[in-house]
Amino acid sequence: MTDIKKPLGIIDPNKLQYDEEFLLDIPYEMFDDDVIKLFRKNNYLIFWCDYYCIFDKQRDQTQEEFPLTALPWFIDTIEEQFWNYKPKPTDKPGDVSNCIVINGETVGINPMRHCCAENLPGYSFWNKNRQGYITDMTPQEREIPKYMLKEWLLNDLKRISTKLGLKKYL
Amino acid sequence: MKVSTGNTRVDRCFQTQVQDVYAQSKNALLQGIPRFSIFIVYSFIVACFIAETVVALVFNAKCSHTTRLRNKGAVMTEGSIVIDCWGELFYITPGLGLELGFDGPQGFPLPFHNELSVAMFLGSLSSFDLSLLSQRFSPKALHGHKDLQRAIIRGRLLVFPMDTPISLMSAVQNGGRSNQAVSGTSNLGALNTKKLSGYSSANNDLMCVNRTQKVIRSEIRTVLRQIVEQERIESRKIEKAYKNKSTLGKAGAHINHFRKGLHEATGSFLTWLKEVNDVVSINQRLFRILIASNIANHANSDERFEVYQKVLTALEKKEIVEALGFDPSLITAEKVTEVYSLAKLIHDDHATQLIIKHFIRYYIDAQHQLEWSETAGGATFEIILTAFMAVVTGGVGAIASLGAQARKLSQMKKLGELFIELAELLKKVPKAKVLTMRKQKEKEDKAQRKKEARQPDVEPVQSNKPDIKSKSITSFDEAESRLNDARKEIEQRKAAGKPLYKPKYTEAQLLTMAKNGATANERFLVSVQPKNSAPDATLAYQRESGLVPAWTTSFDQLEAADSDPKIIHQVLGIESNFDPKKEYVMHIVDRGENLDQFGNNTIVPTWDNLSDASVRELSAYDGDTVRSTMNSEYQAKYAADMQKFWDAGGNDFKPNNIEKYSKGMSPSDKKLFLARHKVRTEIGANAEFTGNGLTANTAPGGGSSGVVETLSLERDLPELSVLQDKKIVRTIDLTPI
Numbered sequence: 001m002t003d004i005k006k007p008l009g010i011i012d013p014n015k016l017q018y019d020e021e022f023l024l025d026i027p028y029e030m031f032d033d034d035v036i037k038l039f040r041k042n043n044y045l046i047f048w049c050d051y052y053c054i055f056d057k058q059r060d061q062t063q064e065e066f067p068l069t070a071l072p073w074f075i076d077t078i079e080e081q082f083w084n085y086k087p088k089p090t091d092k093p094g095d096v097s098n099c100i101v102i103n104g105e106t107v108g109i110n111p112m113r114h115c116c117a118e119n120l121p122g123y124s125f126w127n128k129n130r131q132g133y134i135t136d137m138t139p140q141e142r143e144i145p146k147y148m149l150k151e152w153l154l155n156d157l158k159r160i161s162t163k164l165g166l167k168k169y170l
Numbered sequence: 171m172k173v174s175t176g177n178t179r180v181d182r183c184f185q186t187q188v189q190d191v192y193a194q195s196k197n198a199l200l201q202g203i204p205r206f207s208i209f210i211v212y213s214f215i216v217a218c219f220i221a222e223t224v225v226a227l228v229f230n231a232k233c234s235h236t237t238r239l240r241n242k243g244a245v246m247t248e249g250s251i252v253i254d255c256w257g258e259l260f261y262i263t264p265g266l267g268l269e270l271g272f273d274g275p276q277g278f279p280l281p282f283h284n285e286l287s288v289a290m291f292l293g294s295l296s297s298f299d300l301s302l303l304s305q306r307f308s309p310k311a312l313h314g315h316k317d318l319q320r321a322i323i324r325g326r327l328l329v330f331p332m333d334t335p336i337s338l339m340s341a342v343q344n345g346g347r348s349n350q351a352v353s354g355t356s357n358l359g360a361l362n363t364k365k366l367s368g369y370s371s372a373n374n375d376l377m378c379v380n381r382t383q384k385v386i387r388s389e390i391r392t393v394l395r396q397i398v399e400q401e402r403i404e405s406r407k408i409e410k411a412y413k414n415k416s417t418l419g420k421a422g423a424h425i426n427h428f429r430k431g432l433h434e435a436t437g438s439f440l441t442w443l444k445e446v447n448d449v450v451s452i453n454q455r456l457f458r459i460l461i462a463s464n465i466a467n468h469a470n471s472d473e474r475f476e477v478y479q480k481v482l483t484a485l486e487k488k489e490i491v492e493a494l495g496f497d498p499s500l501i502t503a504e505k506v507t508e509v510y511s512l513a514k515l516i517h518d519d520h521a522t523q524l525i526i527k528h529f530i531r532y533y534i535d536a537q538h539q540l541e542w543s544e545t546a547g548g549a550t551f552e553i554i555l556t557a558f559m560a561v562v563t564g565g566v567g568a569i570a571s572l573g574a575q576a577r578k579l580s581q582m583k584k585l586g587e588l589f590i591e592l593a594e595l596l597k598k599v600p601k602a603k604v605l606t607m608r609k610q611k612e613k614e615d616k617a618q619r620k621k622e623a624r625q626p627d628v629e630p631v632q633s634n635k636p637d638i639k640s641k642s643i644t645s646f647d648e649a650e651s652r653l654n655d656a657r658k659e660i661e662q663r664k665a666a667g668k669p670l671y672k673p674k675y676t677e678a679q680l681l682t683m684a685k686n687g688a689t690a691n692e693r694f695l696v697s698v699q700p701k702n703s704a705p706d707a708t709l710a711y712q713r714e715s716g717l718v719p720a721w722t723t724s725f726d727q728l729e730a731a732d733s734d735p736k737i738i739h740q741v742l743g744i745e746s747n748f749d750p751k752k753e754y755v756m757h758i759v760d761r762g763e764n765l766d767q768f769g770n771n772t773i774v775p776t777w778d779n780l781s782d783a784s785v786r787e788l789s790a791y792d793g794d795t796v797r798s799t800m801n802s803e804y805q806a807k808y809a810a811d812m813q814k815f816w817d818a819g820g821n822d823f824k825p826n827n828i829e830k831y832s833k834g835m836s837p838s839d840k841k842l843f844l845a846r847h848k849v850r851t852e853i854g855a856n857a858e859f860t861g862n863g864l865t866a867n868t869a870p871g872g873g874s875s876g877v878v879e880t881l882s883l884e885r886d887l888p889e890l891s892v893l894q895d896k897k898i899v900r901t902i903d904l905t906p907i
Contacts, residue, residue, distance in 0.1 A: 012286075031824060051826045054819050055834075062826060082886045087766060093773045094786030096885045108790060111885050113854040117823050121887065124852065126790045134829040137841060139790040143825055143851075146886075 072167035394529035561586030656732040669871025684863030692724035727877035740869035741876040777861035799846035809857040
């Protein structure tokens with residue numbers, strides 16, 4: 001039985017609380033209506049998203065929450081376990097994802113064939129112990145195309161990790 | 171924005187003013203609070219009456235149109251749709267101020283999660299709007315922000331997402347009918363169209379609105395909202411009475427009794443639905459079928475079927491009339507059958523089913539959730555049947571059973587009339603031909619026999635004798651040489667006037683290979699793609715079908731198609747993607763002797779294989795859930811859901827689109843849908859995936875299947891140039907024959 005963690009509450013970027021800190025804007029060029037920002041809230045890393053819902057015809061907000069220490073794990077896993085992965089003979093079809101338990105929360109990364117657009121490779125970063133604010137179901141997931149990580153995002157994440165004192169990247 | 175401020179009417183003037191205010195204040199909204207319409211539900215009739223008088227005075231002063239219209243005698247009947255009045259469409263409600271046309275996807279009010287969002291919303295309203303609202307909701311009738319906030323939080327003031335009545339408007343406009351004045355005395359062109367209720371209205375050409383399924387569903391939603399709102403009012407009254415009793419210390423120790431009373435007063439509608447469920451549940455029906463069969467067994471063989479039908483119909487009728495509790499003479503057995511079939515027709519209409527499911531959820535929310543949470547989503551058919559019965563019996567029967575809920579009778583009758591109207595429209599929609607498995611098999615066998623008869627020149631392929639071509643290749647050079655040989659054979663067949671393609675394997679052999687998965691262990695894989703010289707081109711993800719992900723096959727499977735791009739596309743089942751103007755290449759992938767250079771994660775994508783791989787990959791999802799989506803039955807449902815999603819304008823690669831769409835589903839459906847869609851985006855199996863591991867061949871000379879597919883699941887696919895440099899991939903140009 002998955003231990004569902006209590007939601008942290010949607011961040012209001014215009015009224016940040018004392019334990020909230022803006023870290024980064026993450027523009028998705030394929031979703032130009034969406035505003036995606038990275039925050040720190042206490043000991044959590046938050047991907048915050050303001051989007052227009054075509055069904056409700058209104059703007060809404062959602063976010064994905066990860067333990068802060070998952071950040072260096074994300075960076076290292078992407079680089080070592082995905083981009084420089086040496087297949088093992090014991091790998092079975094579908095053994096393509098990685099996960100870890102941090103502070104009682106299982107977080108992981110899956111490769112995606114169609115990430116945010118058709119035929120665009122990328123990754124899904126998920127937290128199995130938290131329910132999506134929209135779906136009310138586990139997991140929470142943030143999809144990031146590979147090219148964004150390759151071109152700039154991973155470097156920014158490394159900078160943030162260094163700045164927050166989580167892990168130093170040169 | 172639309173505002174309903176009256177117990178019996180919506181005033182267009184007021185709406186227009188608020189719309190203007192809305193336009194001005196739109197930019198002031200933080201983070202883009204959407205367009206809203208305000209919807210006011212009365213809690214106290216007396217208060218409403220007084221308030222309405224005040225509002226009427228304001229309106230009379232501000233909106234001379236209203237006065238003029240009334241003076242000129244335009245008929246504005248309650249419950250009528252009025253169109254083209256001052257160039258606008260509006261609706262006069264029959265009682266609770268429930269409007270048509272501004273439905274969100276579910277047609278229910280927006281939830282405000284906290285006081286801040288309520289305050290932000292109120293901040294967007296003009297002082298004029300606020301003063302009107304304050305008259306309703308503030309005891310001091312002044313600008314009572316706090317009172318209004320409280321009213322919204324407590325659900326007395328409901329805010330609906332504004333979706334202009336497009337369905338209605340477009341129905342009017344597309345109907346191509348000019349608006350006709352019902353009242354000849356009106357010079358303003360005010361038109362009174364039709365009563366909301368009334369089956370006859372669908373067929374009445376004198377009416378202005380050409381009623382579409384959308385319009386009728388919208389009205390169904392409106393009636394259901396009314397029921398929910400009544401329930402909320404009722405609940406609040408009872409709760410208030412209870413609180414008063416508590417204050418006086420009269421009922422402190424009797425909470426359970428009080429709750430029981432509450433339950434009896436408000437819950438009987440659901441209790442009744444449950445009783446109807448006992449009648450219509452599949453188990454009960456099977457039991458009645460069994461009884462009918464037993465009785466029919468005793469009849470003469472010629473009459474058995476007739477006896478069976480009569481007995482079954484009589485049993486159904488008996489059960490229903492007992493559940494509904496009315497005189498059986500009021501309804502004939504034939505009528506029951508008819509009602510059943512109509513109810514089934516409506517129940518099969520997915521959109522209506524969703525509306526009713528939401529109604530049930532909101533109905534339960536309007537009461538006390540604990541007792542009835544299990545009923546949610548499970549009583550759609552019962553509600554439809556009840557509504558039909560209410561019409562058929564004139565409501566007589568329902569009175570006895572509904573008891574305290576008899577006030578719902580008129581609404582159920584209205585609902586029934588709308589259902590009948592919708593059923594009439596649904597009947598006209600051509601239905602997909604349903605084939606039984608037996609007929610399907612017969613059809614397939616027949617087609618196969620025809621195909622075989624048409625292809626006398628197709629030689630038996632892949633005999634049991636060892637064939638050099640059945641040997642696996644061991645190098646890229648050998649691959650190219652074999653392709654050259656294949657080309658020569660094709661050219662010979664072309665010269666002889668035979669079909670160009672001669673399959674290497676029979677259908678049966680292909681099926682066997684798909685099942686045993688041997689193809690996934692071939693050393694050489696191939697992928698055919700449009701030529702792409704970009705340095706960052708990758709081996710996969712390049713196909714332009716828009717539907718088919720980068721499935722590959724083995725060289726062994728495809729070599730018979732030579733290097734002709736058209737034949738290859740035909741054999742791979744993607745002929746429609748073939749563009750003769752484009753240049754194509756074949757990437758031959760050498761996985762190495764130990765299959766460790768590339769794609770050691772390769773499978774033949776049958777349902778079983780894909781299911782195992784998906785469960786392993788999607789470890790964040792429940793394995794059983796993922797597995798239960800990996801079959802043809804669920805695939806059909808997924809395809810239908812995706813079609814509706816696309817019809818609604820959704821982008822299937824935008825996570826919040828998919829997640830929002832899934833909110834309209836029951837929790838179990840949502841779970842399955844989200845898991846299945848994850849397989850789609852992460853692994854690639856789309857809504858057209860067949861799951862038998864074979865491509866559909868369209869090349870003349872071949873059977874119905876082309877080749878055994880393979881799917882490589884990779885953590886990261888290096889750029890094509892890297893693979894080529896490492897001699898893992900050799901790319902050859904494909905030249906048309």
